[in-house]
Amino acid sequence: MQTMLTPTSIEETRSPFVRWLLLTRWNLARALIITRREVTDMLRDWRILAPIFILTVVFPFIANWGAGRIVNYVEQFEAAIIGERLIPFLLLVVGFFPISFSLIIALESFAGEKERRSLEPLLDTPLTDLQLYIGKILASVVPPLAASALGITVYLVGVFISVDYRPPLILLVQVFSLTAMQAILMVAGAVVVSSQATSVRAANLLASFIIIPVAFLIQLEAFIMFLAAYSVLWWVLLGIVVITVVLLRMGVRSFNREELLGRDIDELDLYKGMRRLGAMIVAKRDDPAQRRSPWAWYRDEVLAQVPRLWMPALLTLVSMGISLVVGIQYAEQFPIPEEMVAVEDWEEQFPTLLGEAGLTGVGGVVRVVFQNARAILIGGGLGMFTLGIGMVLVAMLPFGIIGFVFAQVSTLGIDPSLLYAALIPHSIIEIPAILLASAAFIRLGASVIAPPPDKTIGQGWMVALADTIRLSVGLVLPLFIIAAVIEVFITPQIVLSQAAGL
Amino acid sequence: MIETNGLTKQFDDLLAVDSVTLQVEPGEVLALLGPNGAGKTTTVRMLTSILKPTAGSASVAGYDVVKHAQQVRAHVGILTEAHGLYLRQAGREYLDFYGALYGIEAGQRARRAERLTERFGLLEALDRRIGEYSKGMRQKLALVRALLHDPPVLLLDEPTSAMDPHSARQVRDAIKDLRGDGRCIILTTHNLNEAEELADRIAIIRKGTIVARGTPLELKARLLGPPLLEVRFGGEVNGLVENMADLVEIDSHGHNWVRYRTPEPSRTNPILIKQLAAEGVDVVTLSEVSQSLEEVYLRVVNEN
Ligand SMILES: Nc1ncnc2c1ncn2[C@@H]1O[C@H](COP(=O)(O)OP(=O)(O)OP(=O)(O)O)[C@@H](O)[C@H]1O
Ligand SMILES: [Mg+2]
Numbered sequence: 001m002q003t004m005l006t007p008t009s010i011e012e013t014r015s016p017f018v019r020w021l022l023l024t025r026w027n028l029a030r031a032l033i034i035t036r037r038e039v040t041d042m043l044r045d046w047r048i049l050a051p052i053f054i055l056t057v058v059f060p061f062i063a064n065w066g067a068g069r070i071v072n073y074v075e076q077f078e079a080a081i082i083g084e085r086l087i088p089f090l091l092l093v094v095g096f097f098p099i100s101f102s103l104i105i106a107l108e109s110f111a112g113e114k115e116r117r118s119l120e121p122l123l124d125t126p127l128t129d130l131q132l133y134i135g136k137i138l139a140s141v142v143p144p145l146a147a148s149a150l151g152i153t154v155y156l157v158g159v160f161i162s163v164d165y166r167p168p169l170i171l172l173v174q175v176f177s178l179t180a181m182q183a184i185l186m187v188a189g190a191v192v193v194s195s196q197a198t199s200v201r202a203a204n205l206l207a208s209f210i211i212i213p214v215a216f217l218i219q220l221e222a223f224i225m226f227l228a229a230y231s232v233l234w235w236v237l238l239g240i241v242v243i244t245v246v247l248l249r250m251g252v253r254s255f256n257r258e259e260l261l262g263r264d265i266d267e268l269d270l271y272k273g274m275r276r277l278g279a280m281i282v283a284k285r286d287d288p289a290q291r292r293s294p295w296a297w298y299r300d301e302v303l304a305q306v307p308r309l310w311m312p313a314l315l316t317l318v319s320m321g322i323s324l325v326v327g328i329q330y331a332e333q334f335p336i337p338e339e340m341v342a343v344e345d346w347e348e349q350f351p352t353l354l355g356e357a358g359l360t361g362v363g364g365v366v367r368v369v370f371q372n373a374r375a376i377l378i379g380g381g382l383g384m385f386t387l388g389i390g391m392v393l394v395a396m397l398p399f400g401i402i403g404f405v406f407a408q409v410s411t412l413g414i415d416p417s418l419l420y421a422a423l424i425p426h427s428i429i430e431i432p433a434i435l436l437a438s439a440a441f442i443r444l445g446a447s448v449i450a451p452p453p454d455k456t457i458g459q460g461w462m463v464a465l466a467d468t469i470r471l472s473v474g475l476v477l478p479l480f481i482i483a484a485v486i487e488v489f490i491t492p493q494i495v496l497s498q499a500a501g502l
Numbered sequence: 503m504i505e506t507n508g509l510t511k512q513f514d515d516l517l518a519v520d521s522v523t524l525q526v527e528p529g530e531v532l533a534l535l536g537p538n539g540a541g542k543t544t545t546v547r548m549l550t551s552i553l554k555p556t557a558g559s560a561s562v563a564g565y566d567v568v569k570h571a572q573q574v575r576a577h578v579g580i581l582t583e584a585h586g587l588y589l590r591q592a593g594r595e596y597l598d599f600y601g602a603l604y605g606i607e608a609g610q611r612a613r614r615a616e617r618l619t620e621r622f623g624l625l626e627a628l629d630r631r632i633g634e635y636s637k638g639m640r641q642k643l644a645l646v647r648a649l650l651h652d653p654p655v656l657l658l659d660e661p662t663s664a665m666d667p668h669s670a671r672q673v674r675d676a677i678k679d680l681r682g683d684g685r686c687i688i689l690t691t692h693n694l695n696e697a698e699e700l701a702d703r704i705a706i707i708r709k710g711t712i713v714a715r716g717t718p719l720e721l722k723a724r725l726l727g728p729p730l731l732e733v734r735f736g737g738e739v740n741g742l743v744e745n746m747a748d749l750v751e752i753d754s755h756g757h758n759w760v761r762y763r764t765p766e767p768s769r770t771n772p773i774l775i776k777q778l779a780a781e782g783v784d785v786v787t788l789s790e791v792s793q794s795l796e797e798v799y800l801r802v803v804n805e806n
Contacts, residue, residue, distance in 0.1 A: 040591075121586050126576040126604065128572065258554055
């Protein structure tokens with residue numbers, strides 16, 4: 001009977017390293033029992049098998065035929081470079097198609113077992129949570145990856161025969177590591193998504209949180225490959241590894257017996273969710289003895305958040321700084337020719353320009369506030385799919401542009417004091433507001449990584465969302481309004497008087 | 503073997519199990535009865551360390567369910583409410599898979615699987631896909647899975663709910679044998695005859711609390727009063743009832759029968775029969791009117 005628990009021989013091993021090795025082997029052996037069953041099951045399901053087969057064997061043929069034709073075609077025009085870039089790119093695509101199935105298999109393996117209630121007997125066995133988790137991850141990753149390797153081989157043999165193409169070894173290593181990491185990334189994401197869903201259908205809906213970022217990622221990789229900036233792919237790989245590790249950690253956390261069964265009657269109830277969120281935003285104390293004055297409420301629930309946001313705020317600030325420097329460097333590399341910038345008599349044109357841009361009067365204020373809010377919401381929205389990274393990028397962008405413009409203006413010999421006059425007054429308010437908003441949305445996006453110990457991922461996210469909404473409405477929005485008033489009513493005066501003084 | 507102390511489980515805003523204290527010895531069957539949603543399954547899940555108790559403690563087969571969850575699971579066979587079989591697998595593959603998870607060596611798990619399925623009349627179906635099994639066959643297979651690793655403790659959540667009478671009989675016989683081997687068994691069921699037949703002790707649970715417990719006889723005596731007996735006579739009852747009322751408590755009577763209660767039938771019945779014979783009354787039958795556990799159950803569950 002002892003064999004099912006960790007063998008005592010392992011626990012008694014002296015050397016920690018040897019013990020770790022033995023334990024890993026033991027865990028793996030246990031996990032593989034699960035993997036074997038799931039893979040066998042999968043091999044009996046033609047709904048999964050047939051598409052994988054097509055993508056693995058048939059598609060590489062088509063890709064290879066197409067690549068051959070195009071290579072021969074462009075060679076007539078001595079544009080061989082297109083062909084050269086195309087073959088590695090198709091290599092990536094051929095490798096990626098089969099692994100896209102890892103997502104489907106994983107959703108089926110995690111959410112499907114939950115839905116069919118076949119998880120409970122498994123949880124009743126002496127298998128540890130980790131063994132079960134590893135077994136299921138392997139079952140979702142290994143078959144698609146094998147199919148992917150097969151597809152790549154078919155494709156490479158094909159291009160070797162048809163156009164005598166031999167891939168550099170390093171490219172093969174890159175494509176294969178990218179493919180493998182993306183498979184693990186999607187599966188790790190699928191586990192997290194499945195932990196929040198009670199049915200395969202719901203999990204599939206939530207899976208867009210995985211599909212959309214991965215689709216962007218593939219496009220990015222394709223772009224990089226067309227530029228032949230192959231060394232950049234290593235950085236992409238590193239990024240994927242980091243995110244995958246984060247997702248795997250989240251997965252292990254949400255993959256425990258209590259949560260897997262504890263939520264089997266918990267359905268997505270939008271109305272109830274909204275009401276709960278509303279209550280969390282208002283943050284009213286139930287106990288009458290603890291009721292607070294409006295000011296005390298504002299201090300506790302809004303202002304008190306500010307110091308807690310120092311870390312994401314610092315991150316945003318540093319990113320903005322980097323972006324500014326990059327913008328300046330770009331301006332030095334790509335100076336705008338002087339004659340393209342009409343600097344004559346701009347003082348006369350300035351008010352008309354402002355009017356055309358709609359930056360006058362109350363309407364102007366509304367417009368400026370709206371634009372700022374929109375940028376934050378877009379960043380926050382992207383951040384939700386990307387653990388907060390999208391928000392950082394959106395916050396960086398304007399500073400890159402500002403840096404670029406500044407540098408251009410100063411190389412053109414225009415007195416930058418005008419730009420200072422145009423930017424500084426409202427920025428004093430606006431930049432802290434952007435910083436706060438970005439920090440809050442980054443925290444929201446990242447809140448799923450590490451929910452408080454007594455909360456599930458969903459609950460932790462709700463708390464962060466309520467905090468973010470409270471901060472946005474209670475502090476960021478008023479700051480935006482003040483900044484916009486300054487920008488529309490005061491800044492033009494300053495700029496004009498400054499210009500007159502020149 | 504199984505011991506719980508103030509076991510409690512709180513879901514978000516629902517107290518599903520409220521300080522349940524139980525004790526089941528080896529060779530004993532405890533039936534856990536109660537209406538839908540009473541907390542039976544939740545209790546069983548805490549005993550296999552799937553759900554963590556919010557408060558209280560439990561030990562199963564000598565292991566604490568929180569601290570030694572893995573050992574607990576290794577020593578418990580559990581028939582879950584939802585059987586969760588893999589329909590694309592054959593019965594044999596399924597049992598082999600679970601056998602491996604329980605760490606049984608390959609040859610032995612094949613032998614055990616055959617022996618157990620034979621006992622439940624499932625051997626012929628062993629190589630068919632589970633998807634083709636009927637409801638009752640699936641339940642039997644799940645039961646075989648629970649017994650595969652020869653566990654000293656069994657937790658059976660509604661073991662016969664989907665079975666035909668013959669299969670249910672087989673399963674009940676098997677449970678009796680298992681008890682005979684000195685195993686410790688908790689059984690939840692909605693079939694009160696089954697509970698009465700199998701259980702050494704019964705616990706009735708309502709809204710998470712145990713509201714009545716004891717042997718079937720104790721429960722009946724406590725809730726339905728002393729046993730009810732019926733005498734049938736050869737002729738008319740006439741004045742007999744008044745005479746009998748000195749000795750026993752009359753429940754009801756008709757023209758040739760009387761129903762009465764007595765706390766000590768073994769003492770009062772012989773006296774009564776002698777008395778009646780002395781009076782020249784012909785006693786045709788004297789029998790105990792069976793009072794069902796169902797009545798006990800309904801009374802317990804409905805009272806506030
Ligand atoms: N994972 C869960 N999350 C929240 N509530 C739950 C969960 N599981 C069970 N409950 C609730 O706990 C209560 C007890 O459920 P349980 O399944 O233990 O009842 P039961 O006695 O087994 O009922 P039945 O006879 O219908 O099988 C029910 O009200 C149920 O809704
Ligand atoms: Mg139940």
